[in-house]
Amino acid sequence: MASSFDKFQKRRLISSYFSVVLSVFLVLFLLGILGFFIINSRKLADNFREEIAMTVFFKNDANDTILKAFAKELKVAPFTKSFVYVSKEAAAKQHTDIIGEDFMTFLGTNPLQNSYDIHLKADYVEKDSIAKIEGQLHKNPMVADIVYDKQLVNLVNDNIKKVSLWILIISGFLTVVAVLLINSSLRLSIYSHRFIIKTMQMVGATKAFIRKPFVMRSVKLGMMGAGLAILALIGVLIYLETNFPSLGIFDDPLLVSIVLLLVFGLGILITWLSTYFATQRFLNLRTDDLY
Structure with missing residues (x-):
């Protein structure tokens, strides 16, 4: 028992x-x-934040020296995650591949501009931070325009x-x-x-x-x-x-x-x-x- x-x-x-x-x-x-x-x-x-690109377009007057100097500034900038230079010739080729025909044949000239696609660090992908970066980049007299999806950033x-x-x-x-x-x-x-x-x-x-x-x-x-x-x-x-x-x-x-x-x-x-x-x-x- x-x-x-x-x-x-x-x-x-x-x-x-x-x-x-x-x-x-x-x-x-x-x-x-x-x-x-x-x-x-x-x-x-x-x-996901760092996938949002900011594109900086340059005026046609901007020569190689100015573009290379801008690249050096981006390398040391605290907000830069990565960047890629896109020449207007490369941009034209991309557009041709997308639409399936060479638009320059009937325009007779390339209307596109040299540009840099900049990916910012995640901490800087905020409304106020991007506005400050945009203002800083606009100080360069050779910058024609800066484009990014503001609605996507806020969303x-x-x-x-x-x-x-x-x-x-x-x-x-x-x-x-x-x-x-x-x-x-x-x-x-x-x-x-x-x-x-x-x-x-x-x-x-x-x-x-x-x-x-x-x-x-x-x-x-x-x-x-x-x-x-x-x-x-x-x-x-x-x-x-x-x-x-x-x-x-x-x-x-x-x-x-x-x-x-x-x-x-x-x-x-x-x-x-x-x-x-x-x-x-x-x-x-x-x-x-x-x-």
């Missing part, structure tokens, strides 16, 4: 440990995925702000749910030992002495769950990098390492706090309230 009861208790204990590890693993895995999504959503937003920035706000709200909500799920699993685990806790307290054991083994065990389970979550996250990242290299998942290994360390740290912190307060609750209960 005793042997059968011991086996039952052992199975229940293993089941309790497994549920805690599984809860920690699933919650931290989802939080890790969310963390990487937030990082890469910022990267995607920046890439992109407005949508990015809205998406960022919703990501923060969802992140906060999921974090709260994660803490509650892990806390519930650990409280159930501690609940099954409430009589042992009260018995130890009745024979004179201090609260810290009673609490220590429960906290240590939960932290170990949290480390196991966090370790599994990190392995699963690394697997997902390798899969994405292999199948979608354009995302550049491993372009910033420091950020990837920080997210993985945060996942591991959260596993330890949440299990430690949850176990501490759960054991404290049963330590403060009267014996009659245990039933």
Whole structure:
């Protein structure tokens, strides 16, 4: 009879440990995925901003010396991500390829102008920043016109702000749910030992002495769950990098390492706090309230 009861208790204990590890693993895995999504959503937003080109057209009087001097200014300018020089001959060829016929045959001349297509850094793709850059470039007397899609700039920035706000709200909500799920699993685990806790307290054991083994065990389970979550996250990242290299998942290994360390740290912190307060609750209960 005793042997059968011991086996039952052992199975229940293993089941309790497994549920805690599984809860920690699933919650931290989802939080890790969310963390990487937030990082890469910022990267995607920046890439989208940097795809918006500003075209600077030059007057026909601008010679090669002036154009080369302008290129040197762009190289050292803090707002420049990249730039490409487009001669009026190259622009004419592009137009011919697009419309399918040579428009210069009936015009008799090339009406296009030499230009630079400038891609700004993401931080400068703002209404006020672009206006300042535009004013600065217009100081060059050889600049004929500056063209960029103002409506697209405003639309992109407005949508990015809205998406960022919703990501923060969802992140906060999921974090709260994660803490509650892990806390519930650990409280159930501690609940099954409430009589042992009260018995130890009745024979004179201090609260810290009673609490220590429960906290240590939960932290170990949290480390196991966090370790599994990190392995699963690394697997997902390798899969994405292999199948979608354009995302550049491993372009910033420091950020990837920080997210993985945060996942591991959260596993330890949440299990430690949850176990501490759960054991404290049963330590403060009267014996009659245990039933």
